[in-house]
Amino acid sequence: MPIRMLPMHVVNQIAAGEVVERPASVVKELIENALDAGATHVTVDLMDGGLESIRVRDDGDGIVSDELPLAIAPHATSKVETAEDLDGIATMGFRGEALASIGSVSRLEVVSRPRDAAAGAKIVADHGDIGSVEAAASPPGTCMTVGRLFARVPARRKFLRTPRAETGRVRRVIRDLAAAHPGVHFVMTSDGVTRLELPAHRTLRDRLVAILGRELADSLIEIEAVRDGVSVTGVVGTPETARPASTHQIICLNGRPIADRAIKQALREAYRGLIEPSRHPVAALFIGVDPSRVDVNVHPAKTEVRLRDERLIFVVIRDAAREALKQHDLVPTMPLPEVTMSPQPRQLFGSGLTATERSVAPTPPPQTSHVASVPVDGVRPEVRWMQVHDMWLLVEDEHGVVVVDQHALHERVLFEQVLERIGESPLPAQQLMVPVAVDVNSDAAEVVTALTPLARRLGLDIAPLGPSTLAVHAAPVLLVERRVDIASFVEDLVDRAVAMQGADDETALRDVVDMMACKAAVKAGDRLSDREIRDLLEQREAIERSTNCPHGRPTSMRLTLDDLERHFGRS
Ligand code: ADP
Numbered sequence: 001m002p003i004r005m006l007p008m009h010v011v012n013q014i015a016a017g018e019v020v021e022r023p024a025s026v027v028k029e030l031i032e033n034a035l036d037a038g039a040t041h042v043t044v045d046l047m048d049g050g051l052e053s054i055r056v057r058d059d060g061d062g063i064v065s066d067e068l069p070l071a072i073a074p075h076a077t078s079k080v081e082t083a084e085d086l087d088g089i090a091t092m093g094f095r096g097e098a099l100a101s102i103g104s105v106s107r108l109e110v111v112s113r114p115r116d117a118a119a120g121a122k123i124v125a126d127h128g129d130i131g132s133v134e135a136a137a138s139p140p141g142t143c144m145t146v147g148r149l150f151a152r153v154p155a156r157r158k159f160l161r162t163p164r165a166e167t168g169r170v171r172r173v174i175r176d177l178a179a180a181h182p183g184v185h186f187v188m189t190s191d192g193v194t195r196l197e198l199p200a201h202r203t204l205r206d207r208l209v210a211i212l213g214r215e216l217a218d219s220l221i222e223i224e225a226v227r228d229g230v231s232v233t234g235v236v237g238t239p240e241t242a243r244p245a246s247t248h249q250i251i252c253l254n255g256r257p258i259a260d261r262a263i264k265q266a267l268r269e270a271y272r273g274l275i276e277p278s279r280h281p282v283a284a285l286f287i288g289v290d291p292s293r294v295d296v297n298v299h300p301a302k303t304e305v306r307l308r309d310e311r312l313i314f315v316v317i318r319d320a321a322r323e324a325l326k327q328h329d330l331v332p333t334m335p336l337p338e339v340t341m342s343p344q345p346r347q348l349f350g351s352g353l354t355a356t357e358r359s360v361a362p363t364p365p366p367q368t369s370h371v372a373s374v375p376v377d378g379v380r381p382e383v384r385w386m387q388v389h390d391m392w393l394l395v396e397d398e399h400g401v402v403v404v405d406q407h408a409l410h411e412r413v414l415f416e417q418v419l420e421r422i423g424e425s426p427l428p429a430q431q432l433m434v435p436v437a438v439d440v441n442s443d444a445a446e447v448v449t450a451l452t453p454l455a456r457r458l459g460l461d462i463a464p465l466g467p468s469t470l471a472v473h474a475a476p477v478l479l480v481e482r483r484v485d486i487a488s489f490v491e492d493l494v495d496r497a498v499a500m501q502g503a504d505d506e507t508a509l510r511d512v513v514d515m516m517a518c519k520a521a522v523k524a525g526d527r528l529s530d531r532e533i534r535d536l537l538e539q540r541e542a543i544e545r546s547t548n549c550p551h552g553r554p555t556s557m558r559l560t561l562d563d564l565e566r567h568f569g570r571s
């Protein structure tokens with residue numbers, strides 16, 4: 001075939017392949033245009049998941065009738081003028097290709113009227129055929145209607161999911177843009193039914209609660225930080241609200257929703273040890289940086305950006321989220337079923353005690369419980385704790401009663417203590433009177449070589465004893481004192497070392513320390529002495545992240561006084 005220039009409508013269709021992937025991408029481009037035009041009210045109507053039609057109406061500045069043909073022409077934009085402008089983009093659009101692309105793979109009708117124009121006008125682009133400008137009735141603002149999307153691009157249509165799934169994607173696009181623009185009223189309907197209605201919100205927090213779900217209202221912790229020209233505001237969810245997928249994460253950079261793996265990773269770091277690794281924290285983050293430090297012109301749909309200071313943004317977000325979590329009381333509350341009853345009249349109680357008296361009268365402990373002695377002089381101790389079923393500690397605090405999993409808490413305490421100590425010097429080692437022999441499934445000499453740096457830090461002295469046997473001459477004092485089986489510890493250590501090959505030192509160390517903490521921690525079923533319990537509870541106050549064990553499972557749960565009062569009809 002000879003070389004020739006492609007006709008313009010084919011060029012546009014190729015561009016459309018990058019910008020317009022599915023109904024959600026059309027909606028995204030059209031809403032971005034509405035926002036750029038200063039709209040305060042945006043309505044999106046879908047028919048059949050957008051396959052039949054998509055309509056986006058706004059009350060923005062409108063387009064003067066003379067400029068309608070330009071609006072739908074490729075590389076025509078009112079938002080940048082010179083190449084230098086690309087270094088400081090403050091609008092959502094700038095490439096001037098969205099409308100041209102959409103009009104090349106659908107029937108696009110644009111009806112618009114600037115606020116001060118006497119009447120409106122319209123233009124149609126039907127699969128690349130541009131009609132002429134005609135007068136049309138229109139309220140101030142713009143209405144874009146996209147019909148027969150991909151009717152002539154069957155390859156693209158094949159990649160679309162069910163109308164339901166496409167509607168879901170559209171909803172998410174609107175949600176993310178709405179999060180970045182809390183003052184704009186958004187409505188979405190699908191086949192005539194309202195699916196989303198977000199009135200203009202006064203505060204970002206109100207908007208986020210409306211978007212993420214009212215049930216999360218009390219679980220969203222505000223975060224705020226500014227450092228080296230990077231600002232971040234928004235909310236992060238308490239650990240127990242984390243989700244199996246990252247559906248409840250909204251990340252916006254300079255008002256633009258983006259998908260950025262490094263930022264998701266920063267969040268993951270902040271929650272390390274507070275949630276199970278397979279879960280994703282709830283978060284809505286709004287990052288601001290000088291536009292000249294971001295290149296948004298790396299992806300036609302502008303959902304990916306290139307950041308000049310990626311590492312800095314990572315650190316700012318991680319630290320801001322960490323700090324917010326640290327400041328917040330993270331003990332989850334135990335939900336009680338809602339009850340509706342009127343408060344009980346006092347005289348119905350047989351005990352003759354007043355409500356206040358009853359609330360402090362001690363209840364006899366069940367047989368299996370182990371109760372700390374209450375001082376006889378009637379002075380209440382700092383906390384009135386109790387071990388039940390040799391497994392749980394019940395602790396009173398100012399908000400109510402906290403149930404603590406003794407193993408999980410002790411595991412977290414040991415983990416933090418060992419990590420802190422090991423950062424300074426190797427753990428104290430204890431020489432074993434009789435070396436312990438450990439069989440390994442591989443060449444003992446190789447295992448010893450591979451483990452030596454780590455073993456030294458842990459206070460572990462190992463040497464080959466036979467071709468596949470190791471001798472342990474010294475072990476960490478912590479493990480010896482806690483009567484941990486040293487052979488099984490070393491076997492596990494070898495297994496892990498194999499599994500963790502390639503992991504960075506820090507991750508490998510945390511993994512091994514976690515295993516040590518788990519083995520050395522008190523177990524469910526261990527009866528604890530008063531002193532052990534007191535020490536453990538003191539540590540609970542002293543260490544960070546005491547609400548979760550190193551794997552992210554909770555260590556404690558609170559029953560609040562408010563909930564108790566409500567449940568028993570006393571409020
Ligand atoms: P870009 O947004 O990158 O400039 P588009 O193809 O999306 O390119 O839009 C082209 C031009 O049409 C915009 O620059 C703007 O001037 C005008 N326009 C598009 N949509 C609207 C709208 N809803 N309200 C007002 N003007 C609009």
Ligand code: MG
Pocket residue numbers: 029032033092093094096098099
């Ligand atoms: Mg645009």
